[in-house]
Amino acid sequence: MRILLDGMGGDFAPHEIVKGAVQAAAETDAxxxxxxxxxxxxxxxxxNKYKGDQISVVHASEQITMHDTPVKAIRExxxxxxxxxxxxxxxxxxxxxxxxxxxxxxxxxxxxxxxxIRGIDRPALASIYPxxxxxxxxxxxxxxxxxxxxxxxLLEYGLMGSIFIEKVWKRENPRVGxxxxxxxESKGTSVTKDAYQRLKASGLNFVGNVEARDVANGxxxxxxxxxxxxxxxxxxxxxxxxxxxxxxxxAIMENFKSKIGGVFLKSQLGKLRSDFDYxxxxxxxVLGVNGPVMKMHGSSTATAVKNAILRGxxxxxxxxxxxxKKEMLEMDTIDEE
Amino acid sequence: MRILLDGMGGDFAPHEIVKGAVQAAAETDAxxxxxxxxxxxxxxxxxNKYKGDQISVVHASEQITMHDTPVKAIRExxxxxxxxxxxxxxxxxxxxxxxxxxxxxxxxxxxxxxxxIRGIDRPALASIYPxxxxxxxxxxxxxxxxxxxxxxxLLEYGLMGSIFIEKVWKRENPRVGxxxxxxxESKGTSVTKDAYQRLKASGLNFVGNVEARDVANGxxxxxxxxxxxxxxxxxxxxxxxxxxxxxxxxAIMENFKSKIGGVFLKSQLGKLRSDFDYxxxxxxxVLGVNGPVMKMHGSSTATAVKNAILRGxxxxxxxxxxxxKKEMLEMDTIDEE
Numbered sequence: 001m002r003i004l005l006d007g008m009g010g011d012f013a014p015h016e017i018v019k020g021a022v023q024a025a026a027e028t029d030a031x032x033x034x035x036x037x038x039x040x041x042x043x044x045x046x047x048n049k050y051k052g053d054q055i056s057v058v059h060a061s062e063q064i065t066m067h068d069t070p071v072k073a074i075r076e077x078x079x080x081x082x083x084x085x086x087x088x089x090x091x092x093x094x095x096x097x098x099x100x101x102x103x104x105x106x107x108x109x110x111x112x113x114x115x116x117i118r119g120i121d122r123p124a125l126a127s128i129y130p131x132x133x134x135x136x137x138x139x140x141x142x143x144x145x146x147x148x149x150x151x152x153x154l155l156e157y158g159l160m161g162s163i164f165i166e167k168v169w170k171r172e173n174p175r176v177g178x179x180x181x182x183x184x185e186s187k188g189t190s191v192t193k194d195a196y197q198r199l200k201a202s203g204l205n206f207v208g209n210v211e212a213r214d215v216a217n218g219x220x221x222x223x224x225x226x227x228x229x230x231x232x233x234x235x236x237x238x239x240x241x242x243x244x245x246x247x248x249x250x251a252i253m254e255n256f257k258s259k260i261g262g263v264f265l266k267s268q269l270g271k272l273r274s275d276f277d278y279x280x281x282x283x284x285x286v287l288g289v290n291g292p293v294m295k296m297h298g299s300s301t302a303t304a305v306k307n308a309i310l311r312g313x314x315x316x317x318x319x320x321x322x323x324x325k326k327e328m329l330e331m332d333t334i335d336e337e
Numbered sequence: 338m339r340i341l342l343d344g345m346g347g348d349f350a351p352h353e354i355v356k357g358a359v360q361a362a363a364e365t366d367a368x369x370x371x372x373x374x375x376x377x378x379x380x381x382x383x384x385n386k387y388k389g390d391q392i393s394v395v396h397a398s399e400q401i402t403m404h405d406t407p408v409k410a411i412r413e414x415x416x417x418x419x420x421x422x423x424x425x426x427x428x429x430x431x432x433x434x435x436x437x438x439x440x441x442x443x444x445x446x447x448x449x450x451x452x453x454i455r456g457i458d459r460p461a462l463a464s465i466y467p468x469x470x471x472x473x474x475x476x477x478x479x480x481x482x483x484x485x486x487x488x489x490x491l492l493e494y495g496l497m498g499s500i501f502i503e504k505v506w507k508r509e510n511p512r513v514g515x516x517x518x519x520x521x522e523s524k525g526t527s528v529t530k531d532a533y534q535r536l537k538a539s540g541l542n543f544v545g546n547v548e549a550r551d552v553a554n555g556x557x558x559x560x561x562x563x564x565x566x567x568x569x570x571x572x573x574x575x576x577x578x579x580x581x582x583x584x585x586x587x588a589i590m591e592n593f594k595s596k597i598g599g600v601f602l603k604s605q606l607g608k609l610r611s612d613f614d615y616x617x618x619x620x621x622x623v624l625g626v627n628g629p630v631m632k633m634h635g636s637s638t639a640t641a642v643k644n645a646i647l648r649g650x651x652x653x654x655x656x657x658x659x660x661x662k663k664e665m666l667e668m669d670t671i672d673e674e
Contacts, residue, residue: 231549239551
């Protein structure tokens with residue numbers, strides 16, 4: 001297993017990226033190639049007292065920042081860690097590419113450099129969504145790769161998400177739910193109604209429409225929606241959680257009695273927060289492109305990087321991309337589009 | 338001021354509805370007409386020891402339930418409290434109609450019986466959205482009257498919501514925000530991009546795109562989005578809040594120390610919950626129809642009913658519908674559609 005790691009992507013690159021790679025190397029025998037500013041990366045390796053030969057460095061002279069426009073960045077920054085990493089994945093110099101960099105650039109780069117899987121109209125960005133009820137991750141597809149989706153796209157999101165969860169998270173027969181206005185199949189827009197019928201006929205473990213209210217409650221493993229709605233779900237969940245935690249904190253500080261209560265409760269609340277911590281889950285896949293690509297959160301710390309590497313390995317090892325390709329070929333013969 | 342109150346709508350009708358009317362009558366000199374099963378309503382009035390002449394009852398022999406299909410219910414249940422109330426509003430027997438009944442039927446009924454305001458393509462259902470940061474309500478439009486919206490609809494939602502907040506909640510120059518994928522005006526779908534330009538040119542206090550993350554943080558007073566996204570925002574907020582509160586409760590019960598902490602914290606957390614209680618806000622308007630109509634939550638208790646009546650009065654008194662009509666006439670002359 002050869003991991004390609006973008007050493008320059010994310011808010012805390014390269015130091016947290018390198019530190020996470022060193023931590024991961026202690027727990028897996030996968031080879032890790034860090035791509036980026038060689039001098040800076042070697043300095044970080046030294047800081048972390050890394051002396052093994054599991055981690056290697058490939059120099060990239062450029063860097064795509066969060067402010068770069070995706071298409072322009074991919075076209076112009078040919079020697080960036082992101083473009084170089086994707087090219088290395090394409091030419092077989094690695095099995096899995098992981099980046100905490102510019103999300104738009106990663107999706108555009110993956111599409112342009114690796115290409116779409118035959119039959120997949122639009123690659124999707126998946127995102128971990130906390131299933132608070134069961135305290136385990138769910139997978140939301142699409143998290144914002146496309147703002148608008150056709151019914152066929154939604155079907156593809158369900159299929160790809162399902163394969164990923166089964167193979168990477170080893171969860172059998174993942175339940176696929178379609179975000180919609182109500183449970184009845186007659187609900188929603190023309191697109192969601194059409195998608196409902198396609199998902200129902202797909203052979204996937206389709207549990208039907210799910211309302212946004214139940215999304216955090218573990219009613220399904222794959223949460224299917226267009227990228228606009230996916231973006232709303234992810235950002236709103238984050239916003240509401242942050243607001244509530246800050247209000248609980250304020251409530252705790254209100255008076256002496258509640259302050260004492262707060263001290264006692266602190267460890268429990270802390271535990272609660274860590275249950276929903278994206279760091280534990282590591283990263284989420286870009287689905288529908290010709291190669292396994294993982295996106296980490298922009299503010300990934302070493303722990304997140306380590307977990308993304310360790311949890312990402314089966315994405316390549318189980319050949320998720322190959323399985324999606326095969327399924328799309330089969331679907332092609334019955335596709336009506 | 339003559340309030341028309343649907344006595345049969347909602348989970349706790351008629352008892353909580355009548356009780357709320359009695360409570361409201363003690364705080365306003367508005368006349369309140371409760372429409373519904375006369376015998377049942379009079380029994381409730383008696384139970385509440387009501388002896389005044391501010392509340393009157395108009396009998397309606399039928400009732401629209403939550404299971405009724407909206408269009409069919411409006412067409413067939415002509416003597417339902419909902420249809421009768423809307424007809425009374427139309428013929429001038431009252432100034433404001435308030436119902437906790439079947440939302441779909443209320444919207445369809447308002448559209449069919451009162452008619453749309455000239456120039457308004459689609460009436461919208463507004464919903465109170467808790468601005469947790471400032472601990473006051475915001476108004477989300479559309480909360481689900483239409484699953485899909487055109488750019489012009491979104492502009493109209495912004496306009497109507499802004500007028501409502503200014504006149505009913507007495508908040509000057511309300512800030513209108515458009516739910517979108519990012520702050521930049523180039524973000525989003527073709528519809529949101531178009532809506533951005535229309536809102537920008539509208540003369541409203543348009544603060545631009547708002548991300549779902551900031552929706553609960555008081556970045557705007559009117560949250561503009563299509564009904565699908567509005568439904569997702571409302572239900573997801575509810576779901577995430579409920580899940581977190583139940584998890585905090587579990588955390589409190591975990592061990593002895595945290596239990597003690599929980600006792601101390603309980604009053605603070607209780608206060609926090611009440612800040613977001615829809616009961617305090619009462620109801621939200623159906624906008625774009627020829628008459629002031631308010632929707633209460635289906636599980637409204639007496640307090641919610643009382644607040645809906647008291648807080649709803651300016652909706653009629655300030656002639657919000659008349660102002661929207663006037664604005665639409667003016668817009669008509671510059672409208673490019």
